[in-house]
Amino acid sequence: xxxxxxxxxxxxxxxxxxxxxxxxxxxxxxxxxxxxxxxxxxxxxxxxxxxxxxxxxxxxxxxxxxxxxxxxxxxxxxxxxxxxxxxxxxxxxxxxxxxxxxxxxxxxxxxxxxxxxxxxxxxxxxxxxxxxxxxxxxxxxxxxxxxxxxxxxxxxxxxxxxxxxxxxxxxxxxxxxxxxxxxxxxxxxxxxxxxxxxxxxxxxxxxxxxxxxxxxxxxxxxxxxxxxxxxxxxxxxxxxxxxxxxxxxxxxxxxxxxxxxxxxxxxxxxxxxxxxxxxxxxxxxxxxxxxxxxxxxxxxxxxxxxxxxxxxxxxxxxxxxxxxxx
Numbered sequence: 059x060x061x062x063x064x065x066x067x068x069x070x071x072x073x074x075x076x077x078x079x080x081x082x083x084x085x086x087x088x089x090x091x092x093x094x095x096x097x098x099x100x101x102x103x104x105x106x107x108x109x110x111x112x113x114x115x116x117x118x119x120x121x122x123x124x125x126x127x128x129x130x131x132x133x134x135x136x137x138x139x140x141x142x143x144x145x146x147x148x149x150x151x152x153x154x155x156x157x158x159x160x161x162x163x164x165x166x167x168x169x170x171x172x173x174x175x176x177x178x179x180x181x182x183x184x185x186x187x188x189x190x191x192x193x194x195x196x197x198x199x200x201x202x203x204x205x206x207x208x209x210x211x212x213x214x215x216x217x218x219x220x221x222x223x224x225x226x227x228x229x230x231x232x233x234x235x236x237x238x239x240x241x242x243x244x245x246x247x248x249x250x251x252x253x254x255x256x257x258x259x260x261x262x263x264x265x266x267x268x269x270x271x272x273x274x275x276x277x278x279x280x281x282x283x284x285x286x287x288x289x290x291x292x293x294x295x296x297x298x299x300x301x302x303x304x305x306x307x308x309x310x311x312x313x314x315x316x317x318x319x320x321x322x323x324x325x326x327x328x329x330x331x332x333x334x335x336x337x338x339x340x341x342x343x344x345x346x347x348x349x350x351x352x353x354x355x356x357x358x359x360x361x362x363x364x365x366x367x368x369x370x371x372x373x374x375x376x377x378x379x380x381x382x383x384x
Contacts, residue, residue: 065094076141077128084124084146088197088255089267089282089314090322091274092142099270100256104154106266107258115157116257119170123153126174134182148181149174151200151256155360158257159208161218169217173203193372197314197361208357225356231299241300244290251286251309255361259305277321285309285316285338292342311364312341318368324379333371333378341367 069075082097089100101121108117127149131140139145152173160166180199188195211217249264256267271279289312293303302308320326320334344363352359 077132080132080141080143081124081128081146083141083143084128085120085143085150086270086274087143087147088150089271089278090317091271091278093270093274096270096274097143099266099273103253103260103263103266103270104256104258107253107256107260107263110260110263111258113157115162115166116154119153119157119167120150120256121153122167123149123151123170123174123177125149126171127152127178130175130178134178145178145181148177148195148197148200148203151197151361152177152203154257155200155204156207159219159221159358160211161220163216163218165216169207173207177203188369191373192376193369196318196365196368198365201360201362201365204360205357209355212356223353223356223358226353228350228353231297238294238297241304242290242294243304244287247290247304247306247309248283248287250304250306251289252282252306252313254306254310255313271317275321277326278317281316281320281326281334282313285313285320285334288312288316288335288338289342292339296342296346298346308342308345311345311359311361311367312338314361314364315341315367315371318364319371323372323375329379337367337371340370 065079069079079094082094082101083092084097085100086093086097091097104120105114105117108114124146128140128143128146130149131145134140134145153170156166156170156173160169177199180202181195184195184198207217208219208222211219211222246261249261250259252264252267253260256263268279268283271282286306286309289309290303290306293308298308315337316334319337320330324330324333341363344367345359348359348363348366
């Protein structure tokens with residue numbers, strides 16, 4: 059706490075340091091943390107994962123997206139939200155996602171800038187719509203902006219796709235598993251579930267993400283890890299595609315749901331734990347449903363399973379757990 063207090067005093071009155079501070083908080087807010095050190099560790103994890111996968115543009119894109127979104131939010135009236143990094147996190151994810159699915163060209167960087175600016179506008183729009191139900195926009199602005207640009211890539215020759223899923227009509231998944239856990243790497247899939255929040259698969263990066271969470275909130279780190287593990291186990295029992303499970307693709311939205319329900323919008327307790335576990339399990343079903351819905355158009359679900367599941371569980375939150383509503 060003393061270090062945080064000293065940092066706050068250093069930042070106050072220094073425009074450059076304040077902007078750096080808010081940008082770091084913007085990255086941290088992807089997992090609901092208002093802490094610049096968390097943001098620094100998150101960026102480090104992103105760079106480790108992006109360079110490890112041979113896609114450094116994704117790391118630089120996340121920084122560019124966060125900076126642009128933070129700069130955009132700087133001109134809004136709500137300085138409290140801006141200082142907490144709440145206008146930066148969707149831009150961070152837009153900047154990470156576009157280089158993941160689209161070829162790196164000069165137009166891509168312009169799209170990241172535009173998408174990050176628009177993410178702030180969409181954040182305000184969705185927040186205004188949802189204020190009646192007292193729930194946050196979460197990562198919905200990131201999803202809507204990124205979906206729009208990825209779908210547009212099919213219409214524009216200047217936006218070349220590099221890793222979009224192949225459009226495919228929905229069909230039954232035929233599983234030939236003699237044992238549920240045959241071919242499942244429980245350790246990697248659990249850790250990949252954490253790093254896939256930022257669209258990368260990296261164990262080292264996931265450790266850094268967990269460290270970043272723990273610096274700000276030990277409960278957030280615990281719920282994030284347990285949420286990923288539970289999601290993987292549920293996907294295994296449901297006999298989801300093993301490659302997707304091993305890559306953490308059934309767990310990353312559940313990680314965010316676990317942190318949101320378990321430690322961000324509720325105070326940890328046994329009642330909250332049970333509520334969170336139900337939310338995590340349901341998120342896996344939403345993941346499977348959206349995978350099916352979006353297969354024909356060839357775009358990824360991104361974090362929309364988390365958004366939908368969390369909205370459904372946060373709206374009745376004050377009635378389910380009035381003593382723990384923050």
